[in-house]
Each structure stands twice: as C-alpha cells, then as structure tokens.
Amino acid sequence: MNSLDALLDWYSQLSPTSLQQIGQFYTPDARFKDPFNDVTGIAAIQQIFEHMFSHTDGPRFVIIDQLANTEQAFVTWDFHCGVRGRQLCMRGASQLRFAADGRIVLHRDYWDPAEELWQQLPLLGGPVRWLRRRFSAS
Template structure:
C-alpha cells in the first residue's frame, strides 16, 4: 500500500485511529503545517493530534481527489466533518480543504493543510459566528 493510500485510509475516521499509526505515515522529521500551527518531527505531530482528538467527539475526512503533481508531490482535496462539545452545540461542522504532501521513502516528509479557519472555528462560536457571518454577507 502506498503512503498516499495509507494517508487516505487513516484520515477516513480520525476519532477511531491510534496516535501510534502516525509513525507509519509520517517520517521522523516531518514538517506539518496547518492554519492553526506548525509542528516539526513525528513526536510534535503526535502530541498535536492527541490534543486535537481529545476535544473532538467525531472527526472524519471524505477524500475527494489525490493528484500526483510530481514524482514525490501530491495534492489531496477533502471535506472534514467533526463535532466538538465546545462548538455549535455539538452539531457537525463541515470544512473543505486540501493537503499538499511531499513523500520520500514511502513516508510523508512535508504536509501542509489549506482550509478556511473561519469556516472551521470563527463562524461556529456563538457571538463571534454571527459577527463573522454578517461581515462576510456585507463583503459579498
């Protein structure tokens, strides 16, 4: 199984995954970047996922496309669905995004996620959400 297939399988249901599985996908010196933070090394990535999943009741990704842009580079598009007791009264939140991945020796060495943090967080916080949505409507 290729690392991209392992990646896709792993992210299908994050809430049921084991943190130890990350080392089968990511290299020891991986650089993982998303709109929230930057993490260097597998240990930092494992700690980050442990914290994220501790607060999520449910988290899964629908993988839409996996495009090989060069020999060792991939673009993966996805929709994430998660629930958190801290946001939107525990109702599901859906966020569209993409991951830029670089691979060496069948492990991911670079992972950068692109998604709208407003769609994920700001719009789902009770008072702030109303303000952000009003601003977006005004800009449209």
C-alpha cells in the first residue's frame, strides 16, 4: 500500500482514537486550509479534527476519486455527519502536496459552505437558497 492509499484508508476510518496517528501522515510543519480554517502544524490540524468529532455525530469521509503523482494528489470526497439530529452530506475535494518522505506538507480543502452546509440548515437555508437564485444566471 503506498502512502496515499494508507492516508485515504486512514481518513475513511478516522476516529478520535486513530487521530493520534496524524504524525504518520503529516509533516510537523504541515499547513491545512479549508473555508473556515488556515493553520500550520500537526497540533493545530489535529485540533480541527477533534473539533469535528466534538461538534458532529458520526462524522465520516467517503473517498470518491483520486488523481496523484509523486508530488501531489487531488482527492474528491463526501463528508457525512449529523448535526442536531439532521444528517448532512457535504461534497468536496482536497489538494495534497507531499514532502520528500511522502507525508503531507499542504492539505487544502475545497468545498462550498453555502451549498453544502448553510443551505441545509433550518435558519440559514431559506435565505441562502434565495441568494443563490438571485445571483444565478439561469
């Protein structure tokens, strides 16, 4: 199993316990960026996932597809979780850049919080859908 396969397997089975293995997959100075976070270092990245586990029910990643070479990979995924009894599925993609030892030095997540999260929430959903329709060209 190559390092990308091992990483994606780790993500698909991520739990509070397996999160302790993060140093096997990320360099000490790795950067993680998504629509809500921009942090550097394993401890800061681990804190993001700990926050995920403490604020969602049954979070899990389902890996859809991957493209890779020796320097980087691009992975698409679905993130499933529960929030206050409501099941959500957010679709996104990650750009992963590798250090010489195969661990991640940059992890950049791309996903649309308006479509994938806010639109699905009871209080925000209506206004977000209205705004999307208002600015849509069709």
